[in-house]
Amino acid sequence: MTTQQHSVDTIVRGVLVDVLGLSPARAEALDGESGLFGTLPELDSMAVANLLTELEDRLGIIIEDDELDGEMLESFGSLTRFLEAKVSG
Amino acid sequence: MSDAYSWRGGDEFLLRHGVNFPLQIIIIEPLFEESNRCRHLLVSVMRGLAANGIGSALPDLPGTGESLVDIRNVAFSDWHEALSAVVEMVQPVVIASLRGGALLDGGLSAKGYWRFAPETGARIVRDLRRTQLGGSALYAGHAISDAFLAALEVAPTVPTAPLRTLRLESDAGDADAKIAGSPLWRRAEPGDDPELAAALVADLTDWVTQCAER
Numbered sequence: 001m002t003t004q005q006h007s008v009d010t011i012v013r014g015v016l017v018d019v020l021g022l023s024p025a026r027a028e029a030l031d032g033e034s035g036l037f038g039t040l041p042e043l044d045s046m047a048v049a050n051l052l053t054e055l056e057d058r059l060g061i062i063i064e065d066d067e068l069d070g071e072m073l074e075s076f077g078s079l080t081r082f083l084e085a086k087v088s089g
Numbered sequence: 090m091s092d093a094y095s096w097r098g099g100d101e102f103l104l105r106h107g108v109n110f111p112l113q114i115i116i117i118e119p120l121f122e123e124s125n126r127c128r129h130l131l132v133s134v135m136r137g138l139a140a141n142g143i144g145s146a147l148p149d150l151p152g153t154g155e156s157l158v159d160i161r162n163v164a165f166s167d168w169h170e171a172l173s174a175v176v177e178m179v180q181p182v183v184i185a186s187l188r189g190g191a192l193l194d195g196g197l198s199a200k201g202y203w204r205f206a207p208e209t210g211a212r213i214v215r216d217l218r219r220t221q222l223g224g225s226a227l228y229a230g231h232a233i234s235d236a237f238l239a240a241l242e243v244a245p246t247v248p249t250a251p252l253r254t255l256r257l258e259s260d261a262g263d264a265d266a267k268i269a270g271s272p273l274w275r276r277a278e279p280g281d282d283p284e285l286a287a288a289l290v291a292d293l294t295d296w297v298t299q300c301a302e303r
Contacts, residue, residue, distance in 0.1 A: 014259065018271040021278055047277040049220040053212075054275050058259055065219070 008084050011058050012076070019051045032077030037070060048073065061086045094148060094178050096171045102155035103175065106135040107144030112301055114138070114293070115181040115199075116147045117172065117190030120213060120241075121228050122220075123274035124153065127187060129281045130273050130289075137290030143297055146179045148172065153228070160231050165240035168193055182301045185293060188274055189213045195247025201300030202249040203293060206256050206272070210244040251303075253296050255289070266292065 270285030
């Protein structure tokens with residue numbers, strides 16, 4: 001992983017702990033294939049809004065409403081890839 | 090203890106700890122759902138302050154919490170007016186605010202001001218709208234009026250002095266100090282963070298002491 005990928009990965013895990021209340025061990029165990037929306041019971045629509053806003057704050061990005069779709073939040077890997085692309089601008 | 094302040098001829102809920110202490114502060118909560126998520130933290134902070142000899146008052150803003158007023162009939166400027174009534178009653182040394190509460194401390198009389206993780210009105214409105222996925226922004230099942238959202242969206246944080254600003258380490262914004270902790274206002278399930286509460290109590294106690302000597 002590049003430094004940037006590494007930091008996005010770390011930030012996403014940290015936000016999952018802080019927003020969803022996952023244990024750090026559970027967040028650490030997530031891999032690219034791990035399901036998020038539809039898999040994690042903690043991630044309902046209210047939590048999605050909080051998750052995205054906190055990610056925006058920590059990564060210094062803006063996620064537009066039309067960028068939101070089920071695919072982006074499908075797995076840990078799809079979310080981090082989306083965010084890495086945003087961060088690289 | 091539960092107390093009340095008067096606003097527009099009615100009583101609004103005011104939570105107080107250490108009501109007889111000479112040093113008093115007012116705490117302005119985060120706005121809307123964020124206030125519920127931070128309630129536990131704030132009550133812990135109030136208890137901690139009382140143990141250090143500082144009294145604190147935490148008002149429910151009209152239309153929120155225990156208030157009998159319908160949020161649909163509340164204007165953003167009403168909150169400032171309500172807080173003026175609390176200031177007159179409590180005579181605080183410091184006004185402490187969290188998140189969107191920092192949009193309301195301007196023009197309120199105190200010897201010092203303290204803000205934790207202050208947030209802009211535009212971001213709060215964006216968050217409210219996003220939570221409803223494009224529908225109207227709701228609070229406790231009621232639509233918040235468009236006029237309210239429009240006023241909140243452009244509400245400035247008024248420069249107040251002397252001011253001390255704290256943020257979490259994970260927050261990139263400017264601050265006088267950064268502290269460790271989790272953003273409880275984002276938690277889907279209300280949580281607690283005793284270490285964060287203790288750090289806030291220690292910082293506020295120092296700041297109140299300094300401001301009282303001015």
